[in-house]
Amino acid sequence: MPRDTPRPYHHGNLRQAVIDTALALAEETGDERVSLREVARRIGVSSGAPFRHFADHTALMTAIAEEATVRLRLMVDRDQHRSPPAAIERLRTMGHSFLAWALQHPTSFRLVSARRLYDFDASPVLAAHFHAVRERTVALVQQAQSEGDLQRGVPAPRLALMLRSAVYGMARMHVDGQLAQWGVAPRSARRELQATLDALIDGFRR
Amino acid sequence: MPRDTPRPYHHGNLRQAVIDTALALAEETGDERVSLREVARRIGVSSGAPFRHFADHTALMTAIAEEATVRLRLMVDRDQHRSPPAAIERLRTMGHSFLAWALQHPTSFRLVSARRLYDFDASPVLAAHFHAVRERTVALVQQAQSEGDLQRGVPAPRLALMLRSAVYGMARMHVDGQLAQWGVAPRSARRELQATLDALIDGFRR
DNA sequence: ACCTGAACACCGTTCAAGT
DNA sequence: ACCTGAACACCGTTCAAGT
Numbered sequence: 001m002p003r004d005t006p007r008p009y010h011h012g013n014l015r016q017a018v019i020d021t022a023l024a025l026a027e028e029t030g031d032e033r034v035s036l037r038e039v040a041r042r043i044g045v046s047s048g049a050p051f052r053h054f055a056d057h058t059a060l061m062t063a064i065a066e067e068a069t070v071r072l073r074l075m076v077d078r079d080q081h082r083s084p085p086a087a088i089e090r091l092r093t094m095g096h097s098f099l100a101w102a103l104q105h106p107t108s109f110r111l112v113s114a115r116r117l118y119d120f121d122a123s124p125v126l127a128a129h130f131h132a133v134r135e136r137t138v139a140l141v142q143q144a145q146s147e148g149d150l151q152r153g154v155p156a157p158r159l160a161l162m163l164r165s166a167v168y169g170m171a172r173m174h175v176d177g178q179l180a181q182w183g184v185a186p187r188s189a190r191r192e193l194q195a196t197l198d199a200l201i202d203g204f205r206r
Numbered sequence: 207m208p209r210d211t212p213r214p215y216h217h218g219n220l221r222q223a224v225i226d227t228a229l230a231l232a233e234e235t236g237d238e239r240v241s242l243r244e245v246a247r248r249i250g251v252s253s254g255a256p257f258r259h260f261a262d263h264t265a266l267m268t269a270i271a272e273e274a275t276v277r278l279r280l281m282v283d284r285d286q287h288r289s290p291p292a293a294i295e296r297l298r299t300m301g302h303s304f305l306a307w308a309l310q311h312p313t314s315f316r317l318v319s320a321r322r323l324y325d326f327d328a329s330p331v332l333a334a335h336f337h338a339v340r341e342r343t344v345a346l347v348q349q350a351q352s353e354g355d356l357q358r359g360v361p362a363p364r365l366a367l368m369l370r371s372a373v374y375g376m377a378r379m380h381v382d383g384q385l386a387q388w389g390v391a392p393r394s395a396r397r398e399l400q401a402t403l404d405a406l407i408d409g410f411r412r
Numbered sequence: 413a414c415c416t417g418a419a420c421a422c423c424g425t426t427c428a429a430g431t
Numbered sequence: 432a433c434c435t436g437a438a439c440a441c442c443g444t445t446c447a448a449g450t
Binding site for chain 3: 011014047
Binding site for chain 1: 236320322336337340357363365366367370374382384388401402405410
């Protein structure tokens, strides 16, 4: 590992460098503007070098989407451990975590959720994650219903989809720049969205 | 207007032809894959010709977004005229119209709502439309509250945002390909989403 | 095993020149 | 007034050749 050579022929850890640089570039210019050539330029390798580690542009974006999803999951799990144990509170906490993540990492959220710039079906990591989120949400709704905290009139899968849609919609309205028209200033976005989610959950208390 | 010349030097109505062809191309390949060169090729004009009518790629996409929004509005207005007059029913109808449009024109919906491929701030048409949607939604919520059909515990603007988020989230989950994981088959999507919206509205009946 | 750098087929955009 | 077609600066991707 010679340290006097600024650019050795072999980068050493190009794969990770490409992922990190691409993530930074996405945050700077938008997920749809990540160019492999620009990434290579920033790292100081030739334009063809990244193709040794990623089959194509899509494969790189898939790797980024996986990285972002793992980070979201860590945050959700951490918050769940701190949540009151009642299922309805776990649901609320899950929604708050999701909103907080989307507001903190709008580019990652947009990339992962829109599923346009990467190949969702090629990633077992992503499939497992989204499956788990759905399972957990439905299970918590069922549990909250049997604990007497949520209305039983609506089937659990439908109530879960309703809550998910609302949270997802709030997060997307933010990243899509639509909150301003709805009278929500950027600074108060997190507070207002979490309060709106709370009002939704309270509306379905039994 | 000579009809024996297959390609006259002047197209005649190139601006509209570019919009129509670009819309078709978007439906075929996705809104982010609309190439001005491909549009020009399909119409049979040179690669520089569209620039006589659109300042750049963004300007063309803005025109498309406006066109799509006008069509959405026509559909919403038509359905409103057929709706029962009670504010809560008008709200429900509005949501159903929105969902139906998003399911029928996923590419247009994605383009308009994501606001990434065009310049929202450059379009008074779009600003007016979105402003009107919000005003109308909040007014209908207030009216439904005073007609005794919706809970008064939640402020009208917040309740309006909640309903909008849920509807928007459902529509986006569809175009983002996330409904399958939530146990909703494409064929039953419209029915299931409308039923979920109905359950939400019913949950907030007083 | 990994990287270079030229090559190819695409883009968006500009602009002198043509009709 | 509108369109052509060459030009420029970008892409993604491939691949023989280098280390």
